[in-house]
Amino acid sequence: MALIVQKYGGTSVADLNRIRNVARRVAKTRQEGNEVVVVVSAMAGETDRLLQLAAQTGENPDLREVDNLISTGEQVSVALLALTLNSLGVPAKSFLGSQIRIITDNAFGKARIQKIEVQRLQKELKEGRVPVVAGFQGVDHEGNITTLGRGGSDTTGVAIAAALQADMCEIYTDVDGVYTTDPNICPEAQKLAQITYDEMMEMASLGAKVLQIRSVELAKKYNVPIHVRSSFSDKPGTIVTKEVERMEKVLVSGVTYNKNEARITIVRVPDKPGIAARIFNPISEANIVVDMIIQNSSADGYTDLTFTVPKADFKKTLKLVKKTAEEIKAQEVLADENIAKVSIVGAGMVNHPGVAAKMFAALAKENINIMMISTSEIKISCVVEAKYGELAVRVLHKAFGLEKKELKKE
Numbered sequence: 001m002a003l004i005v006q007k008y009g010g011t012s013v014a015d016l017n018r019i020r021n022v023a024r025r026v027a028k029t030r031q032e033g034n035e036v037v038v039v040v041s042a043m044a045g046e047t048d049r050l051l052q053l054a055a056q057t058g059e060n061p062d063l064r065e066v067d068n069l070i071s072t073g074e075q076v077s078v079a080l081l082a083l084t085l086n087s088l089g090v091p092a093k094s095f096l097g098s099q100i101r102i103i104t105d106n107a108f109g110k111a112r113i114q115k116i117e118v119q120r121l122q123k124e125l126k127e128g129r130v131p132v133v134a135g136f137q138g139v140d141h142e143g144n145i146t147t148l149g150r151g152g153s154d155t156t157g158v159a160i161a162a163a164l165q166a167d168m169c170e171i172y173t174d175v176d177g178v179y180t181t182d183p184n185i186c187p188e189a190q191k192l193a194q195i196t197y198d199e200m201m202e203m204a205s206l207g208a209k210v211l212q213i214r215s216v217e218l219a220k221k222y223n224v225p226i227h228v229r230s231s232f233s234d235k236p237g238t239i240v241t242k243e244v245e246r247m248e249k250v251l252v253s254g255v256t257y258n259k260n261e262a263r264i265t266i267v268r269v270p271d272k273p274g275i276a277a278r279i280f281n282p283i284s285e286a287n288i289v290v291d292m293i294i295q296n297s298s299a300d301g302y303t304d305l306t307f308t309v310p311k312a313d314f315k316k317t318l319k320l321v322k323k324t325a326e327e328i329k330a331q332e333v334l335a336d337e338n339i340a341k342v343s344i345v346g347a348g349m350v351n352h353p354g355v356a357a358k359m360f361a362a363l364a365k366e367n368i369n370i371m372m373i374s375t376s377e378i379k380i381s382c383v384v385e386a387k388y389g390e391l392a393v394r395v396l397h398k399a400f401g402l403e404k405k406e407l408k409k410e
Contacts, residue, residue: 001033001034001035002033002034002035002167002168003034003035003037003125003164003165003166003167004029004034004035004036004037004166004167004168004169004170005036005037005038005039005157005158005160005161005164005166005168005169005170006025006026006029006036006037006038006039006157006169006170006172007038007039007040007041007135007153007154007156007157007169007170007171007172008022008038008039008040008041008081008172008231009041009153009171009172009173009174009231010041010042010043010044010045010046010047011044011173011174011231012041012172012173012174012231013040013041013042013043013044013077013080013081014043014044014045015043016080016084018231019077019080019081019084020084021231021232022038022040022081022084022172022231023081023084023085023088023090024088025172025231026038026085026090026130027085027088027089027090030090030130035125036130037121037125037130037131037133037160037161037164037166038081038092038130038131038132038133039133039134039135039153039156039157039160040074040077040078040081040132040133040134040135040153041073041074041077041135041136041153042070042073042074042076042077042136043073043076043077046073046076046077047070047073047136050069050070050072050073051066051070053069054066054069054070063108063109064108064144066108066109067108067109067137067144067145067146067147068145070147071096071097071134071136071137071145071147073136074096074134074135074136074137074153075096075134077134078094078095078096078132078133078134079094081094081132082094082130082132085130085132090130091127091128091129091130092129092130092131092132093124093129093130093131093132094132094133094134095120095131095132095133095134096134096137097133097134097136097137097138097139097145097146097156098137098138098139098143098145099120100116100117100120100121100131100133101115101116101117101120101139102116102117102137102138102139102156102159102160103115103116103117103138103139103140103141104138104139104140104146104148105140105146106140106141106142106144106146107146107287108144108146108147109147109149110147110148110149110287111138111140111146111147111148111149112148112214113138113148113155113156113159116159116160116163118160118163118164121133121160121164122164133156133160134156135152135153135154135156135157136148136152136153136156137152137156138156148214150212151209151211151212151214151215152212152214154171154211154212154214154215155212155214155215155218157169157171157215158215158216158218158219158222158224158226159215159218161219161222161224162218162219162221162222162224166224167225168224168225168226168227169219169224169225169226169227170226170227170229171211171215171226171227171228171229172229172230172231173210173228173229173230173231174230174231174232175210175228175230176191176229176230176233176235176237177191177192177210177228177229177230177236177237177238178191178192178195178200178203178208178210178211178228178237178238178240178254179191179192179254180192180253180254180255180397180402180403181254181255181256181257181393181397181402182208182257182393185257185390185393185394186255186393186394186397186403188397188398188402188403189397189402189403190402190403190404191237191238192238192253192254193236193238193239194238194239194240194241195238195239195240195253195254196240196241196242196243196347197216197219197220197240197241197242197243198220198243198347198378199253199254199345199346199347199378200216200226200240201213201216201217201220202256202343202345202376202378202379203253203254203256203345204216206256206258206341206343206345206379206381208254208256210228211226211228211240216240219240220242223242225239225240225241226239226240226241227239227240228240243347251346251348251349251352251355251400252344252345252346252348252349252355252400252402253345253346253347253348254344254345254346254402255342255343255344255345255393255396255397255400255402256341256342256343256345257340257341257342257343257389257390257392257393258340258341258343259339259340259341259386259389260310260311260312261291261308261309261310261311261339261340261341261383262308262309262310262311262314262317262335262336262337262339263306263307263308263335263336263337263339263371263372263383264306264307264308264309264314264317264318264321264333264334264335264336265304265305265306265333265334265335265336266279266304266305266306266321266325266330266332266333267304267330267331267332267333267334268302268303268304268330268331268332269302269303269304269305269325269328269330270301270302270328270329270330271298271301271302271303275328276295276305278324278327278328279305279321279324279325279328282320282323282324283309283317283320283321286313286316286317286320288309288310288313288316288317289309289310289313290307290308290309291307291308291309291310291341291374292306292307292308292341292372292374292381292383293305293306293307294306294307294372294373294374302331306372308339308341308372308383311337314335314337318333318335321333338385338386338387339371339383339384339385339386340383340384340385340386340388340389340392341381341382341383341384342381342382342384342389342392342393342396343379343380343381343382344359344379344380344396344400345378345379346378346379347378349377349378349379349380350377350378355380356375356380358399358400359380359382359396359399360382362395362396362399363382363384363392363395363396365395366388366391366392366395368384368385368388368391368392368395369384369385369388370382370383370384371383371384371385
């Protein structure tokens, strides 16, 4: 008997017919002799609808109240799934994050899980029931409802799997696995049978929407295997796991594309110790994540500093940066939302020279200008003009032979 945590996204529970489909899949997994815990997102579009209502109440709605509001989406879906399971003869009980006691910090809208009290789940499993748990939400130490941010149900699923020491966490979505790139951009994209935690983290952080990055970080930390699958087919998906020897031959695993970032440049920044801290501390205190950072060589005691942030945080960041730039007497602040980040990812890159040169040559051949470059052991990212983003994806996918099925990680 295996213990399996199954997480279903919003498209998987978008209406009652799809909820019945999920219930049948859960019932089948139980009939195969497994124990099952289910984690469910809100029905497709519901969180956005609730956020739009919150936005209509005023310019800066209180984040605690917003979390109270948007957490109701999961309350509907878990109850409907539990009702449906019971109607099929599968004993089930629904739970909110506060009932299970998924304890988080108090960063409303982007809370982080600190601890999961598993006794309630273990009791339900022992008594033969399927616990149906609300994803995306928790409770802080003062009893306030919190939410985990976009894609937070993935994090809930993996965190529960880690806390229960489950054998597998199955993430059901509207795609049937992890692809070498977005098939909507590049029809030649291939599904990967396996991918490492590190590669998946890079792909998630770089714009791949299959898994939320925090869920992959948790999976790696607690060695939880993830199976990314479609809730609309029985085909095997992609296993996200630790690296094994047979995976090492693959040089580049995928190409990612992110058009949801903006670029900010501070011109003629005094090149003195402590200046960077003065610029980035207010951004950090506002819970804004900075991605790529590039600083030019110092000339006559001044330098230019460029970095990228999520578009959703662009206006807030620009306001903070302009204030700091004035304080440190920088010349001006430039901003550009018309960018895209294209990246190649692969654990095999670390031992192969010439990967960056091949990437740059492929982009140059199509006259795609590179505005920023960032590298790590298993990824290289380039910022280009937004209008060239999708072309860059197709060019790089072909340049590294990712359309060839024999290069999949089998």
